[in-house]
Amino acid sequence: MSLFKRFSKLHWKLAVSYVGVTLLTVLALEAAISLAVILFGTPIGNALATQSALQQARQLAELVAVPLEDGSSAQVGHVLEQHQYTAAAFFIFEGSGQDAEWALWLSVSEVVIGSEGNVVASNQPSHYRPGAPSSEPGLPEAEELVADVLAGGGEGTRVAREPSVTAAVVPIANSGGERLGALYYRQPALGGPTTLADSALSLLATTLVALPCLVPLGFVFGFVTAKSFTRRLRRLADASSALEGGDLTSRVGESSADEIGQLARQFDRMAEQIEADTAQLQELADRNARLARRSRRLAALEERHRLARDLHDGVKQHLFGVNLAAAAALNELDSDPQAARARLVEAAEHSRQAQAEMEALLNELRPAGLDKRGLVAALADHVAAFERAENIAVEWQPPETADLRLPLTHKQALFRVAQQALANVARHAQARSVRVQLSARADAVTLVVSDDGQGFDSSAAESGPTMGLRGMRERLETLGGTLAIDTTPGAGTCLTARLPRPNLADEEGTSA
The missing domain is CATH 3.30.565.10 (Histidine kinase-like ATPase, C-terminal domain)
Incomplete structure (x- = not known):
């Protein structure tokens, strides 16, 4: 059997189609998930990042309010150290060879700013020097937020695309509501478009790497499953061929409740009906054959009876007339020759009629010249x-x-x-x-x-x-x-x- 014919069998087709449908389904789901992440992940990620930054800034503002009111910058710095918060991205990229500026944006910045606009303390004193005016080069949105809060405005947040960070600024006030300064908090925008796209691509790449393992497993499962179907269909085809060849006792014997089982039971019922009908037809044929033989015997008997009647009513009567006329002629031959002559003429006529009727009867048995003359x-x-x-x-x-x-x-x-x-x-x-x-x-x-x-x-x-x-x-x-x-x-x-x-x-x- 050629390779093409082998793989053209139904169980191979079902196995390959199962694998193909599975692969297409997985890839379609991955593509849909990736597209959804890219399209809808950015707004969701921005909202989560904003809420997280505000929550962290509020918490720190409450912690540093008392030492800031006391004028203890050291205590403020100590509070920031105790907070011990660093974004996950900082740990991922730390020591990875990125330059210092890029590493800065990938870290969390916590800065306490006094009411005069100078830095009181921060978790990164090398970048935000205490006593120096507050500034955030490369992120003018953050500087605007700080200025707005120091001027008496409310808390605010900004999400920047380049660099991809989320900044939050909240006022610091004492228990009496007097504004002492502002707390600037910045963290990487982990839900940004680049990160989400990378995550989607990473998920897709993981799936593609797993496909060489999934395809053989799916093919084996599909082949085994299809083999059971084709085995049952083959039994049905064999039973159909046997029935076509004249084996009326052929049955499938399928008890499953699925569609193939229903088809097999329908075939068995059809085969039983054909077997019963054939037996009935055979019985009728035998009965007709017996009736035909009986009819032929009766027809032959009727023909013999008819011939017997014709012989009795015709030939025999004429022969009897010949006998009577001949006897009368003998009795009258000496006394009345003329009457004896008449009797002989009568006997000759009876003899001629008997011969004609015998010829007619012989023609009835086998018509003379029918096969030759037509x-x-x-x-x-x-x-x-x-x-x-x-x-x-x-x-x-x-x-x-x-x-x-x-x-x-x-x-x-x-x-x-x-x-x-x-x-x-x-x-x-x-x-x-x-x-x-x-x-x-x-x-x-x-x-x-x-x-x-x-x-x-x-x-x-x-x-x-x-x-x-x-x-x-x-x-x-x-x-x-x-x-x-x-x-x-x-x-x-x-x-x-x-x-x-x-x-x-x-x-x-x-x-x-």
């Missing part, structure tokens, strides 16, 4: 013989062409139907005339036998003991034909037999 000629001879024997006028209407190109089975069936129909006319119809018409089209051949006799009840006749009409119908239906009877008591009878013409290219022995 159906049209055989029917013409039989109609002429019927007219002579029964003294009933017959109108014979042959088809336009004598070349019907029918198989021998079809010709025999139509001839036997015509024989039986004419025999029924002679026995039961009490008709004065009969019309026999044979017509042919491209798709079928039709035989019509109609008389002006007394008619009959067709339903009662077909359900009665006679096999005549039933035998004709079964003979035609065997070849795909039909038999229609139009009759009412007192209005004559019209019998129509129709046989479809078979594909001549597939038939042998076809002729007229």
Whole structure:
């Protein structure tokens, strides 16, 4: 099996699609989180940083108010040392090789400023020298806040983008509300855009690093999960192939409640129904075969009975007449030669009629020349013989062409139907005339036998003991034909037999 065919199987496709969907979902979530952090993290980070700076500044202002009122700058410095607050970023970058100015912005600055605007104490005395005027080079916003508070304004905060810091200035007042100075507090803006973007990129990079480990694990999980599905589907496909091949006992035997289990149980129910229907059809076929054999036996028995009646009513009576006439001629030969001669003529006539009826019976058993001369000629001879024997006028209407190109089975069936129909006319119809018409089209051949006799009840006749009409119908239906009877008591009878013409290219022995 080629590599392409192997990986085109369903369980491989499901495993790969599982991994692909998982990767796309993880990456989409990472991208959404990163975008949300970049878009919405800055305002949130600024608000948190501002609140944190104000809280720290207020706390320090309360702590330094008493020593500042006492004029003890040393005590103020001691309070700042005791506060011991340094931002996390300072510890991250401390000793990392950054220059002093950048390191300054990454640290926390706590500066106590007197009412005159000079520095009283700070946590970074090297940068904010005690006694020197308060200044914050590079951050004019902070200087404005200090000046505003010393001038009697309220507390304030600023968030600067460059450098990325948060500054807060709050007034220092004694217990009587007298303003003693201002406390300047500055910390790195840890929630700034650069830091947030770096965090998002760091999260994305971590995910990409973990993907080489996650992909194989996801692929194995997807493959195992898909394998169970394809195994169950394969059992269903095998059962379907077995059912298609004729194994009606094939079943899936799936008990799961999911969609595949429901499909498998539906297949099992369908297979059981097909098996039951097939068994029923087989039983019907066997029954029909038995009925067909019985019908053929009854038809043969009816044919023998008919021949026996014909021999008894016809040939035997004529032979009896020959015997009587010959005996009478012997008795009258000496006394009345003329009467004896008449008796011999009568015996000769009986003998001729017996011979004609025997010839007709032989033709019924096997119509003379049907396979050589054709159906049209055989029917013409039989109609002429019927007219002579029964003294009933017959109108014979042959088809336009004598070349019907029918198989021998079809010709025999139509001839036997015509024989039986004419025999029924002679026995039961009490008709004065009969019309026999044979017509042919491209798709079928039709035989019509109609008389002006007394008619009959067709339903009662077909359900009665006679096999005549039933035998004709079964003979035609065997070849795909039909038999229609139009009759009412007192209005004559019209019998129509129709046989479809078979594909001549597939038939042998076809002729007229």
